[in-house]
Amino acid sequence: MPIYEQQPDDILSADINAVQQTEPTYGDNVSPSWYDPINPLDDRRQTKELRNAAFRIDNSVGSLIATAPFNQFEDIEGYNPFEDELTLSGYEDYADAFIHSNSPQETAAIKQRIDREKNDRQQLMDSGGAGIVSSIAMGVIDPINVAAMMIPGGAIVKGGSVGATAGKFALANTAGGVASEMALHSTQETRTLTESAINVTLDAMIGGTLGSAAQLVRNRGELINKVRNDIIEHQPSNNPPANQSGDRSIGAAEVANTTLEQETLKGPSFVNRTMMVSPVGRVAQSPSKTARQINQQLTENNFTFAKNEEGIATFTAVETKVRGYETLVYKQVESTKDHFKQYRQSGGRDMSYYQFSEAVGDAMRNGDTHAIPQIAEAARSIRPIVEATKDRMVELGILRENVKVTTAQSYFPRIYKFDKILNDRTEFRKIIADWLEEINQTSINKAKGSLDRAEIGIDKARNASPQAERLGLEIKEAESWSGKKSLLMDDINKYQKIINEKNAVEVELNSLSNLAQLNKTQTRRQATLQRKLQRINDAENKLPALQRSVDILDNPRKFRNEHRRLTRTANSLTRHDRIRQSALNRMTPLEREELDAAADDIVNKIIGAPSGIVPSELIPDGLVKRAGFTKDRTLNIPDERIKDYLESDVNYVMENYIRQVAPEIELTAKFGRVDMDNQIKAITEEYNQLIADATTPKERSRLEVRREADLRDIRAMRDRLLGTYGAPKDPSSFFVRAGRVARHVNFLRLLGGMTISSLPDMARPIMQHGLRSALKPLGKMLTDIGAMRIAKADLREMGIGLEYILSSRSKVIADLNDPYSRRSYLERGLQWSSQKFGNLTLMNQYTDTMKMWSGVITQSKVLRAANTLDAGGTLSKQEIKKLAHIGIDESMLKRIADQFKRHGEDLDGMLTGHSHLWDDRVVRETFQAAVLKDVRTTVITPGIGDTPLMMSSELGKIVMQFKTFFFATHNRALVSGIQSGDASFYYGALLQVALGSLVYVLKAKMAGRDINTEPANLVKEGLDWSGMMGWLGEPNNVLENLSGGTYGMSAMFGGPPASRYQSRNGIGALLGPTFDLGGDIKNITSGVLNGEFDDREVRSVRKLLPFQNLFYLSPLLNQVEEQMK
Template identity: 75%
Template structure:
C-alpha cells in the first residue's frame, strides 16, 4: 500500500495548529473539580476539606500541628550549632528555638513539611480549594462568634450601611484573632497571607451584613412600597412601655421572647453553672422576671432593644446600704481623731480606736450620753442610721407603729459575743437564770391582787345571773303590750287613781276599827286589798311602759348582765392562773430554761439570733408573755454583748437591708407569693406539655428554678449554706485559713487587676470612658464634688470597707465568730487591701465608672426632656440598666432641681431628690453599672456549692472568674458592641503586661514569643472567665504535657506555677498543707533545698506584696 507524505498545514491553517490541545484523560483523574468541593460524598472533596480545615481553621490547625512534648532532652544540644541541620528551613529558624534534641528538630521539620504540602495541595485545587478554605474558616469558632454577635443587633429599619460596617468590623476583629491563633500553630503562615485573609474576612462580613439587614428590613420595605406606591397607610407598632405610675414604674406585660437573653445560645449555656444564669434561661417567664428582680446581672434581654427596662434588682439596692456603714465608720474615725487631740489635755490617758468604738456602743445603749464628749457625739452621729432603717421597717409593716425599746434607755442592736458565752457559759447562765427567777418572783407578788380581782369577778357573775333572768321576764311582759301602749297607759292611770285613795281608805278603816264592825268596814277592807293589788300592778305596768319607751337601753342592760353571768368560767380560769402564778419556779427550772436560751443563741446557724428565745413551756408560767422575747436589760449582760460600734452596725445593716428591700419588692421576706407564682406558671406549662417526657423535664426544671431562687434569696439574707455549728473546729479553721491565704498569696492582686482598666472602655466605648477620666485627673475640685455624690450611692467605699476584696477572696462571712485571733485576722485583711493598694485602685476605678455612667444617664435625660431622640444603642444600654424613656423624663425633672454640670461632668446630687422612686431607680442604675464594670460578683454569679464550707475552701479565689464570666465575657458578647471587642483586645494586652510584671517580680524568665504573650494575656486578663480554670488545672497536673500551653508549644500558664498539684486541684488551703508537709519532710530528712525554702516563704503573710517581693526574692536566693 503506498504511503503519501502529507503536511498538516495543507488541511488546517498554521494558526489553528498552533492552539495547544489538552492531553486526553483516561480512567480516574487526580484533579479536583469545584463539584467535588460541594459534594459531601466525594472522597476528593473530603480530602480537600480536611486539608483546608488543617490550615484555615484555628481548631483544626491546633489539632493537626500539635507540638511534640515527648522527646527526651539532650544536654548541650543546640540546633544552630551546625548550619546543615536547618538547611532548607532557614526561613523558619525561630521554630527551632526551643528544640532540645535531634529527634525534636526532626519532628519540627516534618511538621513544616506537612504544612507546606497541605498548603500546596489546597492552592493547586483551584476554585475547589478556595471554596474549601472559605468553608473551613466559616466554621472556625472565633469567626462564628464574631459573625454571630452583630446578628444580635439587627433591628427592623436599621441602616444597611451601618450594619454592613458592624459586620465588617466584627469579621475583621474575628479574622485578626483567628490569624493570631493560626500563626501561633503554623510556622509557614506569613504576615502577608494573614493580612490578605483579614481583608477578605472584612469584605465578606460587609456583604453578609448588608444582606442580613435587607432581610430584616423586608417587612418595612414592603410596607413602604404599599404606602408610597399603592397609597396604603403605614402603621408603626409602638413598643415603648407606658409608665404612667406616680408611685412606681409600671411593669410592662412582656412575653417570654422579650425576656429572652440576647447573644448566641451556646455562649449563654456556659452560664448554667451559676443560679442567675440558669434561671435567666428558664422556660418560665415568671421565673425569669423574678430572677431579674432578685439578683443583679449584666445581661442584655430582647426587651431592652424595644426600650423596655430591665428590673432593678433587690441585690443592687441592698448593696447601696453600704453607704450607711461607710458614714458610720468614717464619722467614728473622725470623732476618734478629735478625741486623740484632746486626750492629752485631759488626763493624758488615751483609748485605742477599738476601745473608743466600744465606748460609742455603750453610749448608744444609754441615751447617747457619755462622760467623754467625743464618744457621745459619735453615738449621736450614728443614731440617724438606726432611726432611718427603723422608720422604713415601720413603713413596710416589718415593725409595728410606736415600737419602743424595753431593754435599754435607747436602742443599740444586740449582737452576742459567742466566744465569751462559750468560755463563760456558767456565768452567763446564772445571769439569765437570775433574771428569769426575778421576773417570776415579781409576778408572784402581784398574784394576790390578781386573785382578789378574780374572786370579785366570780361574785359579780353569780349575782348577775338572777338579775338577767328577772330583766328578761320583764322584757317579755312588756312585749305583751307591744302595740297596746294607750291601753297600758289607761290601766296605769286607772290603777294610779285607785292607789291614790289608799291613805284615805286606810284612815277610814282605822277609825271604824274602834267601833263595832259593820258592813261598811268590810267594804273598805276589801277595797284596801284591791288598792294593794293595784300597787303591784302599777309597778309592773310602769316597768313595761319604761321598757317600751326605751327598748334599746333595757336590751343592752340585759346583754351586759348576761355577759357578766357568763364570765364565771373566765374568772374561774383567772383565779386558777393566779393561784398557779403564786407558785414560784424552782431554781432547777430556771437554769434549764437558761440553758435552752443559750443553746439557741450559740446555735444560730447564720449568726443571726432569733428574737423568740424564751422556751415554750416558760411562757405559761409567771412573768413571761407569749412574745417569747428575751427582754433582759442590756446592762445585765453587757459583758456578753458586742459593743464595738463598727462591728455591730456593719452586721446590723447587713441583716436589716435585705429584709427591708425584699419586703419592699416582694411583700414578704420569704417571697412566698413569688414562689407560688413560679409554681403556677410551671403548672400551666406542664398541663400544656404533650408527652410524659416533656412533663418530667418541666417538673425537674421547676424544682431547679425554685431551688435557685430560694438559694439566691438566702444568700442575700446571709443564711444560705450556713453551718449547723458555726463554732465547730472545721468551720473556724477554714475561716482562719482563708484569711491567712489572702494575706500570704494576694499581695500582687493590684497588679493582677490592671486589665480591669479596660472595663470602662468595654462597657461605654473609648470616647465616653476617656473624656471623664481626663476631667477627673485635671479638675480636682470638681472630682471631689462628684466623689461625694457617688459615695451617697454606695460607690467608692473600698478604702474604708474592703467589700470587693472580701468578696473576691471569699472572706464575706456572715456568721463569723470573734475571738482575738479572728478579730486580728479581720483587721489585717482589711488593712491588707490598703497595703496592696487594691482598695485605692478599686475606688479609683469605681469612681471613674460612676462618673461615666452618671453623666451618660443624665445627658440622655436632658436629651429626652428637650424632645430629642436617642439612638437605638443608647436606648438599649439605658434599658439594660433599668431606665426607660418615662424614667428619663422624671430624672430630668429631678436633675433640673438639684443637679450640677461640672464643665461637662454631670452630677445629679441624687440623695437630695424628693421623688424616692426616681432616686432609687437612678442610684441603682449607676451602682449596677459600676459593680458590673468593676467586676464585683453577686449572689447569683457563683455555683451554689461554693457557699458550703468545703466549697469555700476548695474554690477560694475562684469567685472572680465566675463573676467575670457572667458580667464581662457573656454580657459583652450579648451586647454585641464594637467597644467590647476592642476593649477585650486592650484587656488581653494588659493581661500580657501583667504576665511580664509578675514574672519580673518572681524572678522568672520572660517568654516573649507572641503566642505565649497572647496565651498569658488571655489567662491574666480573665477574659475566658471560668472556662480558663480547667485548662490551667490540667496544665499544672500534667506538668505542661497537656492543655493550651502544650498546643501552643510554650510553658504552662504562669498563674499556676507557684502551686503544687494538690493546691491546684483542691485550692490554696490544701496548697498550704502541702507546703507544711514539704517543710516538715525537709526538717526531718535534713534536706532543706530550694523547694523547702520556697515553701517557707509561701507561709509568710505579705510575702508577695509587689513592693516587698523583689527583696524577698533576693533573700530566698541566698538561702537556697
C-alpha cells in the same frame, strides 16, 4: 467632720419597677384597683386591709366579731362616763354608745371601736372603686343576704317572665337587706338610718338585676335565636386582619407582657451555655418566662436581652438596691471616726478606737447618753439610721406598728459574743435561768391579784342574779300597762284614797275594841271596819308595784339599762370563774430544774444559730403555757443583765445590722414577702402549664427536672442575699472556724500583689463604654481636682467609691465576706488585718479610683442622653439598648432630664446630677441603681448569682478560694461583652490582654523569674492574667500544673506552663490555697525531721509569712530568700 446632704432614710428605696416607671410605688402601698379585692391571688397588705375594713362595716358577722372584745372589762363601782365632759369630748354624737360603760377601760375601748368604724368608712371611701367592690363583696357573703338570695331560687322557670322573677328577687333581697341592716345597727355606733336606707335600696336593685339576669339565662335559647335572626346576619365581620396581632405590648409600661423571646439572652447560644455553671446564668436561660423575670428582679447581671433592643428596660435588681445600703455603713463608720478624732483633740487619751466604738454602742442602749460628749454625739448621729430602717420595716409590715423597746432605754441591735458564751456558758445560763425565774414569780404575784379580783367578781355576779330577775319582772309588769297609763293612774288614785282612810279606820276600831261589850250594830260596824282595813292593807301592798310601773314607764331607758347592767354582771359569773381557774393555774411556780433546762435550750439556740443570725423566738415551747411567758417567745431579758455577752462595737454591730435588714427590706418591698412565696408559686404554676402542654413523656420529665433546678437557684440566690445560704449547722465547730482562719491567712500571705494583678481592669471602662466615652472623663478627673471632688461626693451618695473604708470588693474576691463570723481575739485580729491589708496593697484605693472613673462615665452618659431627648433630639438604637440594659427607658430619661435641670451641674463637660437632692424618689432611685449596677459590672464585683452554689459550702469556700473573680468575670465581662456585640468590647479586650501581658512581666520580675518574651507566650499569659477566659482558664491552669505543661494551652502555644499557678504545688493547684498551705507545712516538717533544709523548704517558709508578697516588699524578701538558700 463631713456634712452629708442626703438624709440616712433617703437610701431606703421605694418598691419601684425599673421598667414600669410611671408613679412611685412603695412595697404594698400601691392603691388597689377595683378588681384586686375580689382577686383571691392578691394578698398585698393594702388589699387585705381594704377587705378587712369592708368585712367589719358591711358584713353582719364581721361587725359582730369586731364588738366581741367588749366583754372583758372589769366594772368599777360608781363609774359614770358622763360625769366629766372631757371624757366624751369629740364623741358627743355617739353618747348613747357609752351608757353601759362601767370602767374607763371600756370607755376607751368604745372610743377605739368608733374610731375604727370611722377609719374603715374613710378608707373604703378613699379607695374609690376598690372600696365599693370590697363593700359589695362582703355584703354578698353576709349569711343573712346569702339566705335571702336562696329564697326565690325556684322562681326561675324556663320561659318565665323576666319582670316577675326580677320582682321576686328584689323583694327577697330587700327583706335580706333590712335584716342585715338591723344586725349591723345593733353592733355599730356610727351607722346612720340614711346609710341603711341607701343600702336597702341598692339591695333591691341588685336583687332585681340578678333576677332578670337569671331569667334571661334560663331563656337564653330563645334570645339567641332572636338575636341571630334579627341582628347578626346584618353585621359586617369584625375579625382583625391576618397581619395584625390581637395581643400587643407597647413600650415599657407593659413590660409584664413581654414574651419569652423578648426575655431571651442575646449572643450565640453556645457562649451563653457556658454560664450554666452559675445560678443567674441558668435561670436566665430557663424555659419559664416568669423565672427569667424574677431572676432579673432578684439578681444583678450584665446580660443583654432581646427586649433591650426594643428599648424595654431590664428590671432593677433587689441585689443592686441592697448594695446601695453600703452608703449607710460608710457614713456610720466615718461619723464614728470623726467623733473619735474630736475626742482625741479634746485631750482624751484613755480610750483606744475600739474602746471608743464599744462605748458608742453602749450609749445607744442607754438613750444615746454618755458622760463623754463625743460618745453621746456619735450615738445620736447614728440613731437616724436605725430609726429610718425601723420605720421602713414598719411600713412594709416586717415590724408591727408602735413597736417599742423593752430591753433597754433605746434600741441597739443585739448581736451575741458567741465565744464568750461558749467559754462562760454556766454563768450565762445562770443569768438566763434567774431572769426566767423572776418573770415566773412576777406572774405568780399578778395571778394572786387576779384571783382576788375574780373572787370579788364572783360575789357581785351572784348578788346581781336575783336583782336582775326581780327587775325584769317589774319591767314586764310595767310593760303590761303600756298604752293604759290613765287606767294605771286611776288605780293608784283609788288605792291611795283607800289608804288615806287607814288612820280613821284604825281609830274607830280601837275605840270599839275598848268597849266592854258591843251591841249588834257595833259588832256589824266592827266587822265592816276590819274588812275595810284588809282592803287598805291590800292596797298598801299593791300600790308600790303600781308606782314602780309608773316610774318605769316614765323613764324606761334608765330601768332597761339597769336591767342590762345587772344581767351582764350576773352573766359574768362564768368569765370570773375562768379567770379564777386561770389564776390558780398560773400560781404554780416553775421548778429550778425546769428553769435550768429552758435556759440550756435558749443558749443552744443562740450559739447554734446559722450564720450568726439568732432567731427571735428563743423561749422554749414548754414555757409558753406557763406563768409569765407569751406566745411570741421573744427573749426580752434586759440588755444590761447580759451586757458582757453582747457585742457593743458600733462599727461591727451596725455593719451586721444593715447587712441583715437591707435584704429583708428590699425583698419585702419588691416581692411582698422575704421568702418570695408568691413568686415561687408563680414559677411553679407556669411550669405546671408547660408540663401540661408538653407532648412527650421525655419533655415532661425534662421540664420537671428544670422546674426543681430553677426553684433551687431562685431560693439559693435569695438566701445568699440574706446571708443564710450554706450556713453551717454548727458554726462553732473546729472545721468551720479553722477554715475561716485559713482563708484570712491565705489572703494575707498570697494576695499582696493583687493590685498589680488588677491592672487589666483599666480596660473595662473602655470595653463597656467605648474609648472616647471612657477617656474624656478620665482626662477631666486628672486635670480638674475640684470638679472631681464634687463628682466623688455625688457618687458616694449612691454607694460608689467606699472601698477604702469598707474593703467590700476585696473581701468578696477573697471569699472573706462573712459578716456573721464568730469573734474570738484571733478572728477579730485577722479581720482587722484583712481590712487594713486591702489598703496596704493599694487595692482599695485602686478600686475606688476605678469605680469613680466608671461612675463618672455612666452618670455623664445617662444625663447627656436625657438632655438630648429633652432638647427634641433622638438617640441611636445602640444608645437605647445600652440604657435599657442598665434599667432606663426613654420615658424615664425624660423624667431624669427634668430633675437634672433643677439640681444637676455641668462641670465643663463632666455632668453630675446631685441625685441625692432629687425630689422625685422613683427617678432618683432608678438613676442611682442604674449607675451603681453599671459600676459594679464595669469594675467587676461578684454578685450572689455569679458563682456555683457549691462555693457557698464550707468545703467549697476552701477549695475554690480566689476563684470567685473568674466566675464573675466570665458572666459580667466575657459573655456579656459577646452578647452586646459592640466593637468597644473587642478592642477593649485586646487592650485587656495587653495589660495582662504587662502583669505577667511585672509578676515575673517581682518573683525573680526569667521572662519569656515570645509573642505566643505573651498572648497566652495575657489571656490568663487578664481574666478574659473567665472560669474556662482555671481548668487549663490546673491541668498544666499537674502535667508540667504537657497538656493545656501552653502545649498549644509551645511555651512554658502558665505562670499564675507556678508557685503552687500540685495539691494546691487542684484543691486550693489552703491545701497548698498544708503542702508547704509538710515540706517544712519533712526538712526539719530529715535535716535537709533546701530551696524547697526555704520557699515553703517564705510562703507561710503574711505580707510576704506585697509588691513593694517582695523584692527585698527575694534577696533574703536567696541568702538563705
